[in-house]
Amino acid sequence: VADASRAVGLAGVMGGEGSGVSETTRDLLLESAFFVPDVVRKAAKRAGLQTESSYRFERGVDPNGCVESLNRLAALIQEWAGGEASADQVDQYPVAVAALDISLRRKTLDRVLGYDAGWDKIPEAFKSLGMEGKALAGEEYTFRVPTFRSDLRREIDLVEEAARLYGYHRIPTQYPSIALNEIPPHRESPLDRLRRVLVGWGFTEVLHYSFTSPQALNRFGFAAPEETTLMNPISEELGVMRSSLLPQMAQTLKQNLFRGNKDLKLFELRPVYRSAEGSPPFAEEWKLCLGISGSRRALHFMEKEEGVSLLDLKGYLKALAELYGQGGFFESPSGRGYFHPKRQAALVWQKMDGARFDMGGLGELHPILAEEWGLRVPVALAEIPLDLFLTESKNPVKFQEVSPFPSVWRDLNLVVGESVSQGEILAEIRAHGGPWLRQVVFFDLYRGKPLVEGQKSMTFTLEYGAPEKTLTDEEVNQARERLLGNLKEHIGASLR
Numbered sequence: 001v002a003d004a005s006r007a008v009g010l011a012g013v014m015g016g017e018g019s020g021v022s023e024t025t026r027d028l029l030l031e032s033a034f035f036v037p038d039v040v041r042k043a044a045k046r047a048g049l050q051t052e053s054s055y056r057f058e059r060g061v062d063p064n065g066c067v068e069s070l071n072r073l074a075a076l077i078q079e080w081a082g083g084e085a086s087a088d089q090v091d092q093y094p095v096a097v098a099a100l101d102i103s104l105r106r107k108t109l110d111r112v113l114g115y116d117a118g119w120d121k122i123p124e125a126f127k128s129l130g131m132e133g134k135a136l137a138g139e140e141y142t143f144r145v146p147t148f149r150s151d152l153r154r155e156i157d158l159v160e161e162a163a164r165l166y167g168y169h170r171i172p173t174q175y176p177s178i179a180l181n182e183i184p185p186h187r188e189s190p191l192d193r194l195r196r197v198l199v200g201w202g203f204t205e206v207l208h209y210s211f212t213s214p215q216a217l218n219r220f221g222f223a224a225p226e227e228t229t230l231m232n233p234i235s236e237e238l239g240v241m242r243s244s245l246l247p248q249m250a251q252t253l254k255q256n257l258f259r260g261n262k263d264l265k266l267f268e269l270r271p272v273y274r275s276a277e278g279s280p281p282f283a284e285e286w287k288l289c290l291g292i293s294g295s296r297r298a299l300h301f302m303e304k305e306e307g308v309s310l311l312d313l314k315g316y317l318k319a320l321a322e323l324y325g326q327g328g329f330f331e332s333p334s335g336r337g338y339f340h341p342k343r344q345a346a347l348v349w350q351k352m353d354g355a356r357f358d359m360g361g362l363g364e365l366h367p368i369l370a371e372e373w374g375l376r377v378p379v380a381l382a383e384i385p386l387d388l389f390l391t392e393s394k395n396p397v398k399f400q401e402v403s404p405f406p407s408v409w410r411d412l413n414l415v416v417g418e419s420v421s422q423g424e425i426l427a428e429i430r431a432h433g434g435p436w437l438r439q440v441v442f443f444d445l446y447r448g449k450p451l452v453e454g455q456k457s458m459t460f461t462l463e464y465g466a467p468e469k470t471l472t473d474e475e476v477n478q479a480r481e482r483l484l485g486n487l488k489e490h491i492g493a494s495l496r
Contacts, residue, residue, distance in 0.1 A: 001031075012040035012057035013049050028077070030089075032070035034063040037150075045232060060150030063097040099144045104158045106139035112159050114174070117166040125165045126158075190389050191269055194288065197323065201316065203265045203290070208248040210271070211238035216247040219369070220338040227281040228273050241273040241282065245289035246338065246383050250365060253291050254373050262377070263294035265308075269386075286390065287360075290316060290382045310343055313362050313380045321349045321359065324388055331421050339363025339381075349388060350427050360384035400467075407438060407465040408476045412484070413496040418454050420491050425458060432486040434479045436471060439463040457496050 001009040009015040012035035021028070035057050044054040070089055077083040106119050118125075123133040123141060131143045145152045152158065163171075188196075195205060213236065214224035228241035242248065245268050256264055268289045276283035292313060296306045334346040344363025350356045362382035370379065414425065422442055429440050444459035451457060462483075464476050487493040 010043060010047060010049070011035050013044050013047065013054045014051050028083070030070055030073055032066040032073070034061060034066055062146075062148035062150075064147045066093075067091060097147055099146055100153065101142055101144055102152065102155060102158055103136070103140055103142045104155055104162075108155055109159055109162060112156070113163055113171075115172050117162050122162055122165075126161070129161075190386075191286075193323075194269060194320070194386075194389060197320065198267050198316075201265070201319075203267045206249070206252055206266050206268050207270070208242075208245075208252070208268065209238055210241060210273070212240060212242045212248060213237045214240055216251070217243060220244060220247050220250075221336070222247075225275045225282075227275045243272050243274055244383060245270060245272060245287055246381055249289045249291045249381060250369075250373075250379065253293055253379050254375060257293065257375060257377065257379075263298075264292060266291045286386045288384050288386055288389075290362075291379065293377055293379045307378065308380065309378070310345075310362060310364060310380050313382050314345075314347070317347065317359060317362070317382060317384065321357075321388060331423060334361045334363065336361055336363060338366050338369060340366055347384075348423075350423065357388040358385060359388070403465055403467045405466060405468075405470045407463050408471050408473075410462045410464065410476060410480050412460045412462055412480065414458050414460070414487065414493045415451065415455055415496045416458060416491060416493045418456055420493070422458065424491060425460070425487070425493070428487055428490055429460065429462070429483065432483055433462070434482065436464045436466050436476075436479055437462060437483075438465050 001007065001011050001015075006018070007016060008019040011033075037058050037060050040054055040057040044050060044058065067089060074083075074085055078085065104122070109117060109119065119139070123135075126133055126143055129149070130146045131149075133141045133143045135141055143158065152161065199205070211230065211233065214229075217224050217240065222244045224240040224243070228243065230239055230241070233239040249266065249268060252266065253264055269286070271284045271286050273282050273284055275281065290313060292308045294308060296308050296312065297303070299305060331345045331347060334344045336344055339361070340363055344361060346361045347359035348356050349359050360383050362380065365375070365379040365381060370376075412429075416425065426440060426442065430437070433440065440463070441461045442458065443461060444457075446457040446459075447455075462480065464471055464479060484493075484495060
């Protein structure tokens with residue numbers, strides 16, 4: 001709102017200082033106006049001002065009530081302040097707003113509400129609200145809605161008004177009828193299965209807003225691209241669509257630790273957002289985030305307290321992956337700045353058929369971040385994409401007869417290069433171990449003399465067995481030699 005030379009107020013939100021009333025004010029120019037709700041709402045949001053005026057105008061006021069309101073104000077000033085009107089009002093109303101005619105059909109009312117709301121009494125009830133009705137053919141009324149009821153615009157609005165006038169407390173209780181048909185088997189979604197498994201392991205699911213602050217993402221080294229920035233954020237702390245679950249998970253762990261919840265196993269299974277070409281300019285990607293801290297098990301007087309570590313987190317991820325097929329982990333160094341430099345890893349899961357899936361990374365929270373947040377206990381985090389779990393069907397449950405014949409065990413002590421991971425060796429053993437290989441367990445790692453620099457010794461125990469007979473030493477030794485030949489060929493392993 002402005003005069004010929006300057007602005008005097010923000011329309012529908014707040015008046016300016018120059019047009020304010022003080023103790024020395026003697027002459028008043030009264031204005032009563034109608035402002036478009038959308039314009040007022042955007043102006044109040046942009047200016048960061050939520051006033052009583054904006055609250056009213058945002059929700060709509062009567063555009064035909066301006067003159068009446070102005071006259072009422074003038075009368076109050078005359079009555080209580082001894083004022084005297086010096087001139088009549090000037091009415092600028094270029095396009096008059098007329099009352100709206102809306103039809104209400106009985107079939108719509110009955111279909112939406114599902115009960116008889118007193119069709120014959122509706123015209124009288126609506127008349128008490130200032131809405132004159134007219135009966136039409138085929139059980140239909142048309143009502144003229146006054147301009148002060150800006151919330152009534154469609155037939156469904158009249159249905160809601162009829163239910164309100166009838167009384168919500170009078171709505172009859174109706175129980176659904178259920179046919180005694182065969183119940184179809186429950187088809188569990190991959191995400192629900194993941195939730196069930198994690199809850200069974202003692203994890204608690206947490207849910208966060210899909211929005212976060214750019215500062216929280218930047219603290220963990222994630223960018224906040226313009227494509228995922230909100231135009232009208234709820235608050236400054238929720239200004240962008242999150243590109244990672246880690247910042248909010250770390251914050252939740254911190255808050256729980258500060259409140260005395262020491263033993264934590266949390267997970268979140270939700271989407272994140274990244275920039276993408278096309279429309280919309282961003283893409284949704286589902287991820288799983290795990291966060292653990294505290295003791296491995298409940299305190300007991302007969303057991304020594306043990307804290308959780310990265311190995312626990314890796315074990316959970318491996319067990320999850322094995323739900324969708326046998327395989328092994330490939331670990332590689334990771335340079336994520338929000339993790340401890342020496343206690344982090346990038347993971348790849350290789351299935352028996354050779355297919356590989358990126359399992360993201362895991363690590364302990366960086367000591368600098370932990371110190372900034374006042375954390376005195378290790379906090380381990382992992383974030384993985386869900387490609388493996390969403391694209392693969394679950395491992396079918398297989399039943400087989402327990403063999404009455406004993407197993408035969410053999411140790412395999414291998415010398416490999418420092419760059420060869422345990423997961424690589426396990427994947428090769430499972431792929432080339434033969435039909436009699438039942439189980440393989442890695443149980444020892446050695447570095448030092450007489451091994452040369454750049455080598456390490458890894459020892460595995462192999463369990464062999466056949467369902468129809470007891471294997472001889474010669475058969476087991478031959479299977480072991482064939483396996484050793486494959487290991488030499490594919491990963492350069494030798495027998496120590």
